[in-house]
Amino acid sequence: MTLLSTHLYSYLFIAIFLFATGLYGMIQHRSIIGMLISTELILSGAGLNFMAFNRFITPDPAIGQIFTLFIMGIAAAEAAIVISFSLAVYRRYQTIDPESVDKLRY
Amino acid sequence: MIIYRYIAEGLFIGFIMLVMSGSILAVRSRILMHAVLGLAVSFLGVAGLYFFLGSMFLTLMQILIYVGAICVVLVFGIMVGKTPKEIDEKQLRGKHSILAVSLSTVIFFMLSASVFFAKWNPVTEKIGDFSMAYLGKNMLYHYCLAFELISVILLAAIIGAIILARGGREADLG
Known part of the structure; x- marks a missing residue:
């Protein structure tokens, strides 16, 4: 009997699904906060990937857990930065649509 | 069982x-x-x-x-x-929608194929366990520098967030 939860492939496919969904949301951008949500999905997929390899491939089980903790820390820092950035952008441009914030383009 | x-x-x-x-x-x-x-x-x-x-x-x-x-x-x-x-309906189905669907589908299938055809070597014996004590010991002995660096990164991010969110208020006042 083969169980789905004891295979490396099922975790990797979920991680790829998270990455592809985040990429979809990132390209089809609607607002800066929507893009931030997509970024969190991508980072979550990366963390799941590390944990899957940590469970099935690596001999030392501490490495992947520590790396996933660091990914969580980076995600928290990034969320704080982007939220305050979107507040500043809204105060200046009265919108958070990323396509209308383009003064440096010209 | x-x-x-x-x-x-x-x-x-x-x-x-x-x-x-x-x-x-x-x-x-x-x-x-x-x-x-x-x-x-x-x-x-x-x-x-x-x-x-x-x-x-x-x-x-x-x-x-x-x-x-x-x-x-x-x-x-x-x-x-x-x-x-x-969010506007036309913004949701904007010009990027087809690009987003096609690109994410292509990347999903390419990554799935590369995962499926790669050869993974499952480990037979573990040298540690999943306990919190082992994790903490590793984090404070072997990965001590990374542990300190992530706290510096978090501190810099919080200070940067405060400065970014605060700058506009002074401009409004002045």
């Missing part, structure tokens, strides 16, 4: 369903608050998958940091920043 395995398998499939439905809701919903709700559901599913991967500590950290902190910060940003509550 075999019945417990089936129950665990059902839980696993339930967590997968949580992850998939939550992430689709997070990128497809027109209301931004619903997107944050979908993100929280997806993170809960990922926490369950961490539990299946053997790490109780990371399950708790996932719920604590992602669901408890990041989603609350996102809700705070949405409520403070007066972002548009409804």
Whole structure:
């Protein structure tokens, strides 16, 4: 009997699904906060990937857990930065649509 | 004993369903608050998958940091920043929609093929365990420098966030 939860492939496919969904949301951008949500999905997929390899491939089980903790820390820092950035952008441009914030383009 | 395995398998499939439905809701919903709700559901599913991967500590950290902190910060940003509550229909199905669907589908299948055809060597023996004591010992002995650096990064991010959010207020006053 083969169980789905004891295979490396099922975790990797979920991680790829998270990455592809985040990429979809990132390209089809609607607002800066929507893009931030997509970024969190991508980072979550990366963390799941590390944990899957940590469970099935690596001999030392501490490495992947520590790396996933660091990914969580980076995600928290990034969320704080982007939220305050979107507040500043809204105060200046009265919108958070990323396509209308383009003064440096010209 | 075999019945417990089936129950665990059902839980696993339930967590997968949580992850998939939550992430689709997070990128497809027109209301931004619903997107944050979908993100929280997806993170809960990922926490369950961490539990299946053997790490109780990371399950708790996932719920604590992602669901408890990041989603609350996102809700705070949405409520403070007066972002548009409804996204326009034409903006949702804009010019990037076809590009987004095709590119993410292509990357999904390419990565799936590369995962499927790669040769993984499963490890036979572990040198440590999944306990929190082993994890903490590793983090404070072997990965001490990275542990300190991440705290410096968090400090710099928090100071930067305060400066970014505060600069406009002084401009308004002056």
